Amino acid sequence: MSLDRTAICDYFLSLQDSIVTSLEHEDSKRFHEDSWKRDGGGGGRTRVLLDGVTFEKAGVNFSDVSGEFSEEFARQIPGDGRSFTACGISLVIHPRNPFVPTVHANFRYLTRGSRAWFGGGVDLTPYYPFREDVIAFHKIWHKACLEHSNVANYDKLKNWCDEYFFLPHRNEPRGVGGIFFDYLDSNLDEVLSFVKKCGNSFVSSYLPIVKKRKSHEYSEAHKEFQEYRRGRYVEFNLLYDRGTIFGLKTGGRIESILMSLPLKVRWLYDYQPKLGSREAELYDVYLKPKDWAREV
């Protein structure tokens, strides 16, 4: 059984609108919009804000593509035949202030042959985390799952996120996690409700943190650490990220796919945080999977 794709696409389009509007309220700069067509079917609507006051680089992408998987790529995806459709929204927000975390969210509806499923997730990547922010973020996703517990088991989706956003070559999580899911294909109507709940919760999970921390004082050293940690974001997205690889393998628009990469990044050599520093705290306390939603 599959759902009404048009209605789902319309929801993702309206979600893009509302998220962009909320983000623009936080920045004096406006998003730039590019609509694009994909050779082979479909296209997208990319919105990017570059070098803003609050956001250094923010991309909120909608895409609705269809076509044929390559034979090689088809082997990695469930379903039958090579025809596919995929629509969804994908966003990454890299703030200027190192005390504001980077956030990523993605929700997508895929079909291949007779199979249809949802995938998605939201995860937070702080540089200088605040305990209360991390807890508040996780509680939002805990609540969204509880309201749709017949299709979304919070513990499963939280652990999936910790496992997915992990850099094996660094033996290090990308950030403090959130939720992640893929191939949710039973009870699709209910899954759609869950996905909408998540989509509609995004702004309330992130913007309060932005408001609270965007004016936090910072030094050049804080900025350098932020740029250094962003290197991990690039490593993850280019080495492991399913969405990035999906886009590259299915001939998506390259500038839309790689809008997830931060504006400024640096790779030091063999950097080690100083014992007892705020930087060491990130590694010692926050880059360790933890049941934040149940902390107080």
Added chain:
Amino acid sequence: MSLDRTAICDYFLSLQDSIVTSLEHEDSKRFHEDSWKRDGGGGGRTRVLLDGVTFEKAGVNFSDVSGEFSEEFARQIPGDGRSFTACGISLVIHPRNPFVPTVHANFRYLTRGSRAWFGGGVDLTPYYPFREDVIAFHKIWHKACLEHSNVANYDKLKNWCDEYFFLPHRNEPRGVGGIFFDYLDSNLDEVLSFVKKCGNSFVSSYLPIVKKRKSHEYSEAHKEFQEYRRGRYVEFNLLYDRGTIFGLKTGGRIESILMSLPLKVRWLYDYQPKLGSREAELYDVYLKPKDWAREV
């Protein structure tokens, strides 16, 4: 038939010494050295210079590792069994001045079961290229091949380089090329002579360009374009580079493998060089495979 590994390793170690000495003459900063051991066999000697006067980041790595390939990785490598040995030198130099190109070189000797072969290459990645520099660089490698033409066909190795250092997702070469080879396994004594000729030619292919351009005046805009173009270097190394993937898959030392990534990088959104600009010239003239060695 395989060669005397110890003698080959010693050659690579002495090559690392001589290249590092030459580079240190060009910079007031010294290289930092880390010796490391690999779980499972072997280790390496990493030398990195960070934030120097002439070089923003330069890494010259020696490694000599051995062990067992994973089953999955073994499928991608010629030879029999899962035991392997690999020794070699790998270097990437990211200069500070945007008028000096980035350079990469790698020479390695591998064995798997009863098979043994050499691989390697050298390629140049300019930001603001000078025609005479590009020609001079290619002529060095042309000459090295001519002297060992029974094992090194210049046109083949030059084309191999153009094909290998190519970013399919950008439909763009990484730079202006050089030479590349892998799996050279017949007439190994002669191949070793060729590899030594290449190793010993490296300094003369690159340092004259550094000397000529390192004091070229540049603006913040030149620097930004350099940092933007370095993004391509990161994309190539994390998405496609054999050496990087070999290192990650065989449990090499992560900071030594990723020393190839530049110190500072930026990802803009949908950047397009201005018509007729020096930046457009890079794309229009230089990022197109060309038989530079035979230009005058």
